[in-house]
Amino acid sequence: NAGVTQTPKFRVLKTGQSMTLLCAQDMNHEYMYWYRQDPGMGLRLIHYSVGEGTTAKGEVPDGYNVSRLKKQNFLLGLESAAPSQTSVYFCASSSTGGRFEPQHFGDGTRLSIL
Amino acid sequence: DQQVKQNSPSLSVQEGRISILNCDYTNSMFDYFLWYKKYPAEGPTFLISISSIKDKNEDGRFTVFLNKSAKHLSLHIVPSQPGDSAVYFCAASLDINFGNEKLTFGTGTRLTIIP
Numbered sequence A: 001n002a003g004v005t006q007t008p009k010f011r012v013l014k015t016g017q018s019m020t021l022l023c024a025q026d027m028n029h030e031y032m033y034w035y036r037q038d039p040g041m042g043l044r045l046i047h048y049s050v051g052e053g054t055t056a057k058g059e060v061p062d063g064y065n066v067s068r069l070k071k072q073n074f075l076l077g078l079e080s081a082a083p084s085q086t087s088v089y090f091c092a093s094s095s096t097g098g099r100f101e102p103q104h105f106g107d108g109t110r111l112s113i114l
Numbered sequence B: 001d002q003q004v005k006q007n008s009p010s011l012s013v014q015e016g017r018i019s020i021l022n023c024d025y026t027n028s029m030f031d032y033f034l035w036y037k038k039y040p041a042e043g044p045t046f047l048i049s050i051s052s053i054k055d056k057n058e059d060g061r062f063t064v065f066l067n068k069s070a071k072h073l074s075l076h077i078v079p080s081q082p083g084d085s086a087v088y089f090c091a092a093s094l095d096i097n098f099g100n101e102k103l104t105f106g107t108g109t110r111l112t113i114i115p
Helices: none
Strands: A004-007 A010-013 A019-025 A031-038 A042-049 A064-067 A073-078 A087-094 A109-113 B010-014 B019-025 B030-038 B045-051 B056-059 B062-067 B072-077 B086-094 B103-105 B109-114
Touching: A004 A087, A019 A031, A019 A087, A019 A109, A031 A073, A042 A064, A042 A073, A042 B086, A042 B103, A073 A087, B010 B019, B019 B030, B019 B086, B019 B109, B030 B062, B030 B103, B045 B056, B045 B062, B045 B072, B072 B086
Parallel strands: A010 A109, B010 B109
Antiparallel strands: A004 A019, A019 A073, A031 A042, A031 A087, A064 A073, A087 A109, B019 B072, B030 B045, B030 B086, B056 B062, B062 B072, B086 B103, B086 B109
16 A cells, blocks of 8 residues: 655755655545645645645645645656755555544655755 | 634643644535644654544544534544644535535644643
């Protein structure tokens, strides 16, 4: 049971570089989410998707873009990385938005921007 | 503004005693609440939930209490075990009429169970 898989697990970038974080789920879930976790800030929603081909902004969307071309994949892009984007990023998926069916999380991507 | 708040960043409890984790919210349109547990280097996992039509929900050693008038919920763990040491997040979902497709998470409380 793979569940939600995030790649890569760790990455170090220089300021201004770009990269894409990949999230893949094998549970046929409609809803997918990207969060960031920072000390003292909890989990903050960056972007989310309620189905293939859809995306929506969350609480902290600036500096990030997302795409959901296939139902099982949700990509998070950083076009020009900044030190403020140093964080642990979590992807999650759910069949109902996390209300009656919990959100299932990946194990995170630790990203450092120098 | 933080709509879901966990005012205690950390809590230490002796093994076998009761652990009480608290969570406050400000948005009266939240009507479904959840607790997630997170171990280091892992993603959060769902623990227990409660609908606003109830004031209590139990699952084994875990009980969640909801006080709607005070906009407060708490998670009780009895008895506490070393494996309960983790970060606990409370989360809230809006009423279906206001967009229940996402959750709002609190800042988390690190629980340490002392053997």
